[in-house]
Amino acid sequence: MFDLYSIVRPIIFLIEPEIAHKLILKYLKFINVFYKHNNDDPRLKTNVGNINLSNPIGVAAGFDKNGEAILGINSLGFGFIEIGSTTPKKQIGNPRPRLFRLIGDQAIINRLGFNNIGHKLVLKNVKAVRGKPIILGVNLGANKNSKNFLEDYLEGLRTFNDFADYIVINISSPNTPGIRDLQGKDNLKQLIDRVLAERKKINQNGKIVPIILKLSPDLMNSDLKKIIEISLQKNVDALIISNTSLARSAHLSDKEKNQSGGLSGAPIFSISTKMVALAYKYSSGKLPIIGVGGICSGHDAYEKICAGASALQIYTSLVYKGPKLIKVIKKQLLLNLEKDNIKNIKDAVGCKNSKYLD
Ligand SMILES: Cc1cc2nc3c(=O)[nH]c(=O)nc-3n(C[C@H](O)[C@H](O)[C@H](O)COP(=O)(O)O)c2cc1C
Structure with missing residues (x-):
């Protein structure tokens, strides 16, 4: 498989990370015109929260916050795409620099702070691709200076309900002070009640958009357990586990390791996979999970599925390994299924759950 990215990566890495990402999005926007529908091996089919996917690999939120390059990203072979986080009002985010490559650790630290063009313009981008058979999730955040975070999520639901295949309530970003508090028991109950009541109100006779909560990998087990109980x-409809982490492992070696912000990539693989396994166990497999955090290979992807994830997302490894990774992961997933004598991805979900609990 020819790998153009491995040739251009050294040049991309000479460019300041945020500018490099903008250039990559521009390229992906350009290849929008080469949009093609994915043909995946039927064994890769999966389902999460009543959303049917042709393969389990999605692009995680934050990669295309504004939904500018949806068709181009889809043509890389993803089974689904999540855009956002988006907020009601346009937001410039935190002061730069705010995005750091930890090359030695195959990781990123970001404290972007929900920089995005706001619901209205994101909706325009979403509407432009809605005729295509793409599974599209919209991840909702809240404006930093919002007087009421909950209202921001409700506004997002009203805006994207008719156009999204699923909606993510992101209550786990470490870069908007106060947002993670919504994971607390009483706040969470209120949030879910209001969101589900709003969904009911909007959809008197129409479609019911799946509502998915995105969680932090820094939660204590007891808090996770409570969240699972409330969610059930x-x-x-489902959980995304997990967002970036505020914790810093002692094994990090890069000079940027002490930057403040959320850590993603290889160093969070173990903690986020363990959390997937715990959530699967606490819910007895009844709450579908999208596993995200540190997936860098087909082997990692398979491990998350065996731990309990029904679908997966990647971001940081795309920066290090490029788009070829998606095809590689799909191929390796099939090889792993064959090795373990498992018929398809759905049958592999949670099949080695206990292995990941310690
Ligand atoms: C630069 C960057 C920006 C991100 N922005 C968002 C965001 O806006 N909303 C969100 O829910 N997650 C965001 N994330 C978190 C990712 O969606 C994902 O949960 C996390 O990076 C772990 O996956 P990974 O290790 O494959 O990168 C961002 C991650 C990175 C690296």
Whole structure:
């Protein structure tokens, strides 16, 4: 498989990370015109929260916050795309620099702070691709200076309900002070009640858009357990586990390791996979999970599925390994299924759950 990215990566890495990312998005926007529908091996088919996917690999939120390059990204072979986080009002985010490559650790630290063009313009981008058979999730955040975070999520739901295949309530960004508090028991109950009531109100006779909560990998086990109980009780459709981490492992070696912000990539693989396994166990496999955090190979992807994830997302490894990774992961997933004598991805979900609990 020819790998253009491995040739251009050294040049891309000479460019300041945020500018490099903008250039990559521009390229992907340009290849929008070469959009093609994916033909995946039927064994890769999966389902998460009533969303049917042709393969389990999605692009994680933050990669295309504004939904500018949806078709180009889709043509790389993803089974689904999540755009955002987007907020009601346009937001410039935190002062630069705010995005750091930890090359030695195959990681990134970001403290972008929900920089995005706001709901109205993101909606325009979403509407432009809605005729295509693409599974598209919209990840909702809240404006930093919002008087009421909950209202921001409700506004997002009203805006994107008719156009999204699923909606993510992102209550786990480490870069907007106060947002993670919504993961607390009482706040969370109120949030879910209001969001689900709003969804009911909007959809008197129409479609029911799946609502997915995105969680932090820094939660204590007891808090995760409570979140699972509440989510099951209130019929949340799925969880995304996990967002970036504020914790810093002692094994990090890069000079940027002490930057403040959320850590992503290889160093968070173990903690986020363990959390997937715990969530699967606490919910007895009844709450679908999208596993994200540090997936860098087909082997990692398979491990997350065996731990309990029904679908997966990647971001940081795309920066280090390029788009070829998606095809590689899909191929390696199939090889792993064959090795373990498992018929398809759906049957592999949670099949080695206990292995990841310690
Ligand atoms: C630069 C950057 C920006 C991100 N922005 C968002 C965001 O806006 N909303 C969100 O829910 N997650 C965001 N994330 C988190 C990712 O969606 C993902 O949960 C996390 O990076 C772990 O996956 P990874 O290790 O494959 O990168 C961002 C991650 C990075 C690296």
